[in-house]
Each structure stands twice: as structure tokens, then as C-alpha cells.
Amino acid sequence: MVSVTSQTEEGRKPAPFPPWLRSTLATLGSITATLLGLLLVTFVIGRVMPIDPVLAIVGERASQETYDAVYHQLGLDKPLMVQFFYYLWDVVHGDFGNSLLTARPVSQDIARVFPATMELATLGVVIGMLLGIPMGVLSAVHRGTWVDQTIRVLTLVGYSMPIFWLGMMGLLLFYGILGWVGGPGRLDIFFEGLVPSVTGMVLVDALLAGDMDVFWNGFFHLILPASLLGYYSLAYISRMTRSFMLEQLSAEYITTARVKGLSERQVIWGHAFKNIRVQLVTVIALSYANLLEGSVLTEIIFSWPGIGSYITTALLSADMNAVLGGTVVVGLIFICLNILSDLLYKIFDPRAK
Amino acid sequence: MTLLTVNDLWVRFPTRQGIFAAVRGISFELGQERLGIVGESGSGKSMTGRSILQLIRKPGQVQAAEISFQGRNLLDLSEREMRSVRGNEISMVMQDPKFSLNPVMTIGAQLMEAYLQHNRDNRQSARKKCIEMLNAVSLRDPERVMNAYPHEMSGGMGQRIMIAMMLIPDPKILIADEPTSALDVSVQRQVLSIMDKLVRDRGMGLIFISHDLNLVAEFCDRVLIMYAGRIVESCLASKLHEAKHPYTRGLLNALPRLDNPRAHLEVLQRQDDWMHAPLEQTQ
Amino acid sequence: MSEQTLKQWLLSDAPASRMQARVAGLYQGWLRLTSNWMTLTGLLILTALVLIAACAPLLAPHDPFDQDLLNRLKPIGFDDHYLGTDSLGRDILSRLIYGSRITLYIVALVTLIAPVVGLLVGTVAGYLGGWADQILMRTTDVFLAFPRLVLALAFVAALGPGIENAVLAISLTAWPPYARMARAETLTIRSSEFIAAIRLQGAGPLRIITRHIWPLCISSLIVRVTLDMAGIILAAAGLGFLGLGAQPPSPEWGAMISEGRRFILDHWWVATIPGLAIFTVSLAFNLLGDGLRDVLDPKDGGHG
Numbered sequence: 001m002v003s004v005t006s007q008t009e010e011g012r013k014p015a016p017f018p019p020w021l022r023s024t025l026a027t028l029g030s031i032t033a034t035l036l037g038l039l040l041v042t043f044v045i046g047r048v049m050p051i052d053p054v055l056a057i058v059g060e061r062a063s064q065e066t067y068d069a070v071y072h073q074l075g076l077d078k079p080l081m082v083q084f085f086y087y088l089w090d091v092v093h094g095d096f097g098n099s100l101l102t103a104r105p106v107s108q109d110i111a112r113v114f115p116a117t118m119e120l121a122t123l124g125v126v127i128g129m130l131l132g133i134p135m136g137v138l139s140a141v142h143r144g145t146w147v148d149q150t151i152r153v154l155t156l157v158g159y160s161m162p163i164f165w166l167g168m169m170g171l172l173l174f175y176g177i178l179g180w181v182g183g184p185g186r187l188d189i190f191f192e193g194l195v196p197s198v199t200g201m202v203l204v205d206a207l208l209a210g211d212m213d214v215f216w217n218g219f220f221h222l223i224l225p226a227s228l229l230g231y232y233s234l235a236y237i238s239r240m241t242r243s244f245m246l247e248q249l250s251a252e253y254i255t256t257a258r259v260k261g262l263s264e265r266q267v268i269w270g271h272a273f274k275n276i277r278v279q280l281v282t283v284i285a286l287s288y289a290n291l292l293e294g295s296v297l298t299e300i301i302f303s304w305p306g307i308g309s310y311i312t313t314a315l316l317s318a319d320m321n322a323v324l325g326g327t328v329v330v331g332l333i334f335i336c337l338n339i340l341s342d343l344l345y346k347i348f349d350p351r352a353k
Numbered sequence: 354m355t356l357l358t359v360n361d362l363w364v365r366f367p368t369r370q371g372i373f374a375a376v377r378g379i380s381f382e383l384g385q386e387r388l389g390i391v392g393e394s395g396s397g398k399s400m401t402g403r404s405i406l407q408l409i410r411k412p413g414q415v416q417a418a419e420i421s422f423q424g425r426n427l428l429d430l431s432e433r434e435m436r437s438v439r440g441n442e443i444s445m446v447m448q449d450p451k452f453s454l455n456p457v458m459t460i461g462a463q464l465m466e467a468y469l470q471h472n473r474d475n476r477q478s479a480r481k482k483c484i485e486m487l488n489a490v491s492l493r494d495p496e497r498v499m500n501a502y503p504h505e506m507s508g509g510m511g512q513r514i515m516i517a518m519m520l521i522p523d524p525k526i527l528i529a530d531e532p533t534s535a536l537d538v539s540v541q542r543q544v545l546s547i548m549d550k551l552v553r554d555r556g557m558g559l560i561f562i563s564h565d566l567n568l569v570a571e572f573c574d575r576v577l578i579m580y581a582g583r584i585v586e587s588c589l590a591s592k593l594h595e596a597k598h599p600y601t602r603g604l605l606n607a608l609p610r611l612d613n614p615r616a617h618l619e620v621l622q623r624q625d626d627w628m629h630a631p632l633e634q635t636q
Numbered sequence: 637m638s639e640q641t642l643k644q645w646l647l648s649d650a651p652a653s654r655m656q657a658r659v660a661g662l663y664q665g666w667l668r669l670t671s672n673w674m675t676l677t678g679l680l681i682l683t684a685l686v687l688i689a690a691c692a693p694l695l696a697p698h699d700p701f702d703q704d705l706l707n708r709l710k711p712i713g714f715d716d717h718y719l720g721t722d723s724l725g726r727d728i729l730s731r732l733i734y735g736s737r738i739t740l741y742i743v744a745l746v747t748l749i750a751p752v753v754g755l756l757v758g759t760v761a762g763y764l765g766g767w768a769d770q771i772l773m774r775t776t777d778v779f780l781a782f783p784r785l786v787l788a789l790a791f792v793a794a795l796g797p798g799i800e801n802a803v804l805a806i807s808l809t810a811w812p813p814y815a816r817m818a819r820a821e822t823l824t825i826r827s828s829e830f831i832a833a834i835r836l837q838g839a840g841p842l843r844i845i846t847r848h849i850w851p852l853c854i855s856s857l858i859v860r861v862t863l864d865m866a867g868i869i870l871a872a873a874g875l876g877f878l879g880l881g882a883q884p885p886s887p888e889w890g891a892m893i894s895e896g897r898r899f900i901l902d903h904w905w906v907a908t909i910p911g912l913a914i915f916t917v918s919l920a921f922n923l924l925g926d927g928l929r930d931v932l933d934p935k936d937g938g939h940g
Binding site: 251252253255256257258259260261262263270271274275277278349350351 | 406408440448454455457458470518519522
Binding site: 030033034037038040041042045046048149152153156157159160161162163164165166168169171172176289290292293294296297300311312315316318320323324326327330331334335338 | 674774775777778779781782783784785786787789790791792793794795866867870873874877878879880890893897900901904907908911914915918919921922923926
């Protein structure tokens with residue numbers, strides 16, 4: 001359906017550029033517009049802040065001269081448009097200013113904390129995918145039966161849990177009472193600093209250094225928060241899988257497959273599932289992006305030194321450069337994941353030409 | 354020789370208002386012939402075709418005294434045995450190739466799958482067989498078609514591919530469920546004559562389900578007229594114009610004819626007692 | 637008609653009047669909604685929540701703000717504190733009961749803001765098209781590009797903590813999906829024949845949007861809002877947990893969890909019980925929304 005309409009639309013207008021170039025330009029244009037908007041929003045948030053950025057730097061007891069000097073230095077005496085332009089210029093050069101808390105450039109801070117979040121979110125989405133997709137398929141195939149109902153309740157429960165509370169309960173049960181997993185943090189204290197930080201991801205670094213003790217210790221710290229995030233994304237992935245599968249299973253080509261004499265398994269995985277793979281890629285990219293968000297609260301519960309912890313700590317101490325820098329980076333990743341899923345869509349779907 | 358015997362077939366669907374019977378106790382036989390089933394939408398003709406292959410999905414229920422294929426009662430078969438009947442012995446072509454072909458698989462992959470499901474063979478010779486079959490349905494450049502996706506094909510081409518795919522395991526019976534209704538009028542006949550030729554050359558039985566009386570009269574040997582889940586009349590296609598049942602007469606009179614133009618076409622008047630058509634007329 | 641019972645009249649396949657069709661449609665929707673035990677559970681929980689919130693002073697055994705430092709962190713069932721006491725000796729059950737008012741307050745405020753803004757933006761963009769559409773939808777995309785919680789955090793940081801600001805921040809992040817949905821629906825409705833007919837009768841854009849497009853967008857909007865409500869409650873609880881939502885001594889459930897977090901290992905109930913409350917309410921919204929979707933949005937359900 002979609003390809004048909006776009007074909008007719010393209011057929012009507014004589015294009016000055018070849019279609020692929022036009023669509024690339026259009027995509028680039030919309031990305032740029034979204035990015036600009038994103039920066040505008042963070043800029044506005046930074047300006048309407050009740051916190052005086054000058055006071056935050058010079059302190060309460062500074063003289064009027066120092067205050068004015070810093071005021072001028074920050075460019076706050078310039079018109080807003082000019083200030084926004086400066087802001088853009090800085091961001092494009094990877095400069096988000098210095099953090100008040102760490103007294104270091106925000107970009108360096110983010111580069112340091114980001115791998116921790118990525119490690120957590122990646123394992124989370126892998127868990128969610130491995131369990132969520134089969135559950136969604138199962139649920140669609142056995143629609144309306146107890147299997148479907150059970151999975152439905154399980155996913156709804158996942159949707160309804162406050163993730164920070166679930167994290168606390170998990171810590172209480174598996175760490176406090178049962179002692180099966182490591183506690184908060186990425187490693188036990190005596191394992192810290194044993195392997196050189198290459199990628200910033202503990203498990204990868206430990207493997208690179210060949211230190212299996214550190215690897216397993218890191219794994220036992222990671223598994224609980226990652227499973228919680230996994231459960232959270234499982235809920236989303238399996239529900240989407242279910243509704244995509246239901247749509248495909250009622251399609252006529254499924255009857256064709258059955259007429260051929262294929263087994264139910266061949267019909268489901270060989271025919272219906274092939275048709276939802278592309279949509280699933282989008283869903284997984286999206287739930288990966290959502291996990292970055294879900295990790296904000298999870299990281300606090302598990303004292304996980306990732307970007308979520310970074311932003312909230314900064315927020316509570318009015319470290320606005322850090323908050324806005326972190327927000328921009330997370331927004332950027334969000335946009336990148338969306339573009340990526342669009343691209344994958346075009347690559348994998350034979351109809352999207 | 355009788356290929357298929359259907360005896361007292363019922364298809365029922367539970368609804369909120371009670372059980373709805375889409376097919377109500379019909380019986381017929383099929384030999385190496387072309388049998389047309391005609392009726393308006395909702396008359397149960399498609400359900401009849403699908404229930405032979407046991408493809409009625411839950412919550413629909415199929416019940417019959419017998420549906421036997423070459424002496425085997427299909428109702429007694431396990432799902433696994435039934436799978437070796439589907440495609441291999443009885444096959445079906447559906448209405449619209451746009452929906453009945455898998456959009457994300459190449460045509461070659463879908464044809465090969467149909468063949469390899471019922472034949473032990475290596476991929477090279479399977480591919481050769483598929484290309485032969487595509488030639489048989491007069492598709493030009495079968496090599497290219499093998500690597501193409503369904504959306505790159507026109508409706509007429511798609512339906513010919515569908516026919517090739519359903520005939521490739523060499524079934525004994527082909528059920529064609531409105532095979533040309535979604536096609537352009539200009540290619541309808543072409544597709545039908547290709548199907549007709551293949552079915553006759555292979556000595557198969559054909560069940561041709563359609564709402565188009567003219568088409569059925571032209572391409573079939575025998576015609577069953579269905580109304581509200583019942584067979585109201587059964588006659589030879591050549592004798593269709595001598596049909597007696599008021600419903601059949603009504604349908605015939607509602608058709609425009611070039612050889613006998615009329616100022617007014619009749620509007621079909623339905624009568625409630627047709628719903629309770631006695632069975633003896635069908636035997 | 638005279639021999640028919642009311643039920644037969646409502647379930648009739650062939651309604652005799654427009655009124656009958658409408659009433660029968662509603663009745664059958666209601667039947668389908670309540671025939672699913674999960675939806676019914678959700679509905680019952682939410683009804684209970686509203687009743688509890690309305691009768692909070694009657695139901696609460698104690699004053700939710702009344703501190704009793706001698707009886708701090710008492711376990712479940714201690715004396716007449718059925719769910720124990722918190723770190724300041726306040727009765728947890730009473731705080732929970734009063735907290736339901738805050739939850740409903742947040743829900744009501746967000747429902748008043750986000751879908752309305754979304755509907756407005758979406759239908760206007762969809763109906764007018766052209767530049768208005770481009771600008772409005774670009775703006776929507778920008779807001780969609782942020783993860784919601786992070787954006788809400790940034791907003792609260794700018795506006796200052798507090799329950800109204802939390803609601804505002806959540807609404808600001810919640811409207812874009814509604815706008816997208818309303819726009820998509822408007823685009824299909826706009827090109828339909830009956831809109832052309834209305835336009836021929838001389839109706840202007842304002843009339844077409846408010847009288848003909850809005851009513852048709854409402855049903856899918858309701859489903860979406862109900863399903864989103866759980867997410868909104870969780871977001872509000874998250875902000876409360878971070879200390880950015882309702883401020884102490886307010887008995888907001890998220891803030892209660894945050895308070896109890898320090899004692900989680902020795903006094904687990906202080907943090908566990910408000911979490912259960914949040915979970916129950918958000919599950920109820922999810923159950924109801926799920927059922928509503930089956931009834932109102934046949935794309936996901938219906939035949940199969």
C-alpha cells in the first residue's frame with residue numbers, strides 16, 4: 001500500500017534530482033531540523049532556569065565587578081539569538097561547558113559514564129528480545145487461550161511496575177535475603193581498578209584483560225539491573241510482536257502456506273515471522289532507546305555510575321551544564337536510533353524501494 | 354472415477370446470537386471433471402472449498418458424514434496426514450495474488466518450498482522444475498520471475514504464479530476459489546484457459562468456485578448452485594439455461610446477454626423457502 | 637417489538653432506528669468490555685480508588701501528617717497501625733489513603749492538558765496541511781526525540797520541584813503521540829466523501845474540525861490516554877521518588893518509597909507498600925486500556 005502511494009506521488013512531479021538523492025536530502029533536512037529543535041529546547045530550559053548561572057560560578061560573596069566580568073564572559077549581555085548561536089557553536093564542537101560538580105568538561109564526564117549505561121541497556125534489550133519475541137509469537141498463535149492470557153498478564157504487570165521500586169525489591173530479595181547477586185555498583189570494591197579501562201564496559205574490559213574473576217564479579221553485579229530492564233523491554237517487545245503476528249496470521253498468504261501442506265511451525269516462523277522482522281527491528285531500536293530512559297531510575301537504585309545517575313545527581317545539585325549536556329546526548333542517541341531503524345527498514349523490506 | 358465424495362457437510366460458526374451455519378448439509382461428488390460452484394457472497398461456496406482442505410479456522414466447526422478422497426476419509430486423518438494431502442493431493446488457488454503470495458519471499462523461494470515440501474530432491478533440479486512450471490503457465494523470462502518479489506508482478510502474472518505453485522507437487526484436485534475475480538477483465542480469460550489446459554492435460558479434478566455464471570458455464574462440465582449454505586440445484590453446464598429452480602432462473606435473468614438484449618434486467622427476488630431446499634434435487 | 641425483551645432489542649442484528657443502533661452499539665461494547673475478567677478487574681480497582689479518594693477522611697484511621705516519634709518504623713499490624721508506621725511514626729495506611737487523592741489529582745490534570753493539546757495540534761496540522769503542518773509536526777518530532785523522563789527531569793529542573801510543575805513537565809512530554817495520532821486520523825477523515833459533502837454545504841474549517849473531525853478522533857484518543865495513564869502515574873511516581881514531584885510532608889506514593897528506601901533492608905514494608913499501591917493502580921489502568929482497545933479499536937482484535 002505504502003509503496004503504491006509513494007510511487008504515484010513521485011510519478012506526478014518531475015523530480016529535479018534522482019529519487020534516492022531527494023530522499024536522502026529530505027532525511028538529512030528533517031534530522032537537522034529535529035536536532036536544531038532539540039538544542040533550542042535545551043537552550044530555552046537553560047535560560048528559564050531559576051538558578052543564576054553567574055552566581056553558581058562566582059559564589060554568593062563575590063563583588064559586583066567579578067559578577068559583571070563573568071556575566072560578560074558567559075555572553076549573557078548579548079541578545080538571545082546570539083547566545084543561542086554561541087550555544088550551537090559550542091555544542092557542535094562538543095563543548096557543553098564545565099560541570100560544577102566535577103569541575104571537568106561535561107563532554108569528558110559523559111564519555112566516562114556512558115559506557116556503563118550502554119552495557120546495562122544492551123544486556124537489558126538482549127534479554128528482552130530473547131524472551132519477548134518468542135512470547136509474543138506464542139501469544140498470537142494461541143490467541144485467547146490460557147497461554148495468551150498468562151503472557152498478557154505478565155506483560156501488563158511489567159508495564160505497571162514502577163521500575164525503581166522493582167529494583168529495590170529485587171535488591172532486597174536477591175541481594176539482601178538470598179545473596180545470589182552482587183549488590184549496588186558495577187564491581188565489588190576489591191575488584192575495582194584491577195583491569196585497565198579500554199571500552200569503559202566492565203565485562204568487555206575484563207575479557208580483554210583475560211581476567212575471569214573480574215568478569216564474573218561484574219556479571220553478578222550487572223545481571224539483576226539488566227534483568228529488570230529486560231523485563232521492562234520484554235513487556236513492550238512481546239506485545240508488539242503479538243499484534244504484528246496477529247495481523248500477519250490473518251493474511252491470505254498464510255492460508256496459501258497451509259494449502260501447500262506446510263506444518264504450523266513452518267507457517268509461523270517461515271512465513272508470518274518473516275513478514276514482521278522488519279517491524280521488529282524498529283521496535284527493538286525503540287525499546288533500546290526507551291531503556292536508556294528506564295535506566296535513569298534503575299541506575300540510581302543500583303548506584304550504577306551511568307548517564308542516568310549523572311544527570312540526576314547534577315540535577316539535584318543544580319549543575320545545569322551537566323543536566324543539559326546529558327539531555328542533549330541522550331536525545332542525540334534517540335534520534336540516531338530512530339534513523340538507524342528507518343535505514344534498516346529500507347534495507348530489509350523488499351517493498352521499500 | 355470418483356476422486357472426492359462429500360456427504361452431508363456442515364460448517365458452523367458460533368456467534369453472540371447463537372450458532373450460524375454457513376454450509377448446511379451439502380453433498381456432492383467430483384470425478385476427473387470440472388465442477389463449478391456458483392452462488393452469491395455468503396452462500397457458503399468458499400467455506401465448502403476450505404472445509405475440504407480442513408482449513409476452517411477456530412472457532413469454526415466442520416462436520417460431515419464423510420469427505421473422502423480416493424476412498425480415504427479425510428476427517429479421520431491426523432493433522433500430520435492431512436498435511437501430506439494438502440498441496441500434494443488437493444490444492445487451492447485463492448482470489449487475489451496480491452494477498453495470497455508472501456510479500457517478503459522471492460517467488461522462486463515460494464515455488465521451491467511448495468515443491469520440496471512433498472518431493473525429495475536437490476535444489477538444482479527443484480529449481481529446474483519450478484522454471485519448467487513457470488514456462489507451463491506461459492510466463493516470460495522465468496529466470497527473472499524466480500528472483501522477483503510478488504509486488505513486482507501484475508495481477509495476471511501473480512495468479513499464474515499461484516497456479517504454477519499449486520500445481521507443482523502434481524495434485525489430483527485443484528480448488529479454484531474465485532481465481533479471477535480480482536483480475537482485470539482483459540486477463541481473466543487468459544488465466545482461466547491456462548488453468549483449464551493444465552487441469553485437463555493432467556487429468557485432474559477441478560472445483561471452480563465463482564459468482565460468475567457465464568464464466569462457470571463456459572469453463573465447467575457440471576454446475577452446483579448454492580444458496581444460503583444449501584445446494585439448490587445441480588445441472589450440466591451445457592443445460593444451465595434449462596435450469597428449473599427459481600433462484601437459478603433469477604440469477605440467469607439478472608444477467609445481460611449480448612445475443613438477447615433486453616430493456617430491463619430482472620432483479621433477483623429471494624424467497625424464504627429456498628433456505629429449506631430439499632436435498633433430493635442435488636443427488 | 638412487544639414480545640421482545642429489552643435484551644433482544646439491544647442485541648438485535650437489524651436495528652430499526654438510529655437510536656436503537658446507537659444504544660445497542662454501546663450495550664454490546666459494554667458487554668464485550670465486561671466479559672473480559674481482566675478489564676473488569678481494572679474497572680473495579682479504579683472505581684475503588686475513586687471511592688477511597690473521595691472518602692479519605694472517613695476511611696483513614698489516623699491523621700496522615702501526625703508524627704509519633706516513639707512509634708517509628710513499627711511493623712505491619714502494630715497496634716492499630718494496620719500497615720505499620722514510617723520513619724516519623726506516621727500511619728502508612730492513612731498516608732496511602734490520602735495519597736490516592738494526589739494520584740487522582742495528577743491523573744486528572746495530565747488528562748486535561750496533554751490529549752487536548754495533542755488533539756488541537758494534530759487536527760489543525762492535519763486539516764490545514766502545508767506549512768502549518770510542517771511546522772507543527774516538526775515541533776512534535778522534536779519533543780518525541782527526547783526520552784520522556786529525561787525531558788521531564790530537565791523541565792522540572794528549570795521550573796523547580798513541586799507537584800504542579802511535575803504535572804506540567806509530564807504533560808509537556810506526553811502530548812506529541814496524541815498529536816501524531818490525531819493528525820493521522822484527520823488525514824484519512826479529511827479526504828473522505830462526507831467531509832466533501834459538508835464542505836459543499838458551506839461549513840468552514842472551524843466547524844469541520846470541531847464538529848466532525850474531533851468526535852471521530854475521540855475513541856482512539858480515549859484508548860491511548862487510558863493506556864498512557866499507567867505510564868503517567870509511573871512517571872509522576874518516579875519524579876516524586878527523585879524528590880522532584882510532590883514535596884514532603886505530602887503523602888505522595890513515589891516520595892513515600894523514596895523515604896522508605898533508607899530502611900529497606902530492616903524495615904522493608906515502609907517502601908514496599910506504597911510501591912504495591914502504585915503498581916495496583918497503574919495495572920488497573922493498563923487492564924482497562926487493554927480492554928477498551930479491544931472494544932474500540934478493531935485493528936488489534938476482532939476477527940482472526
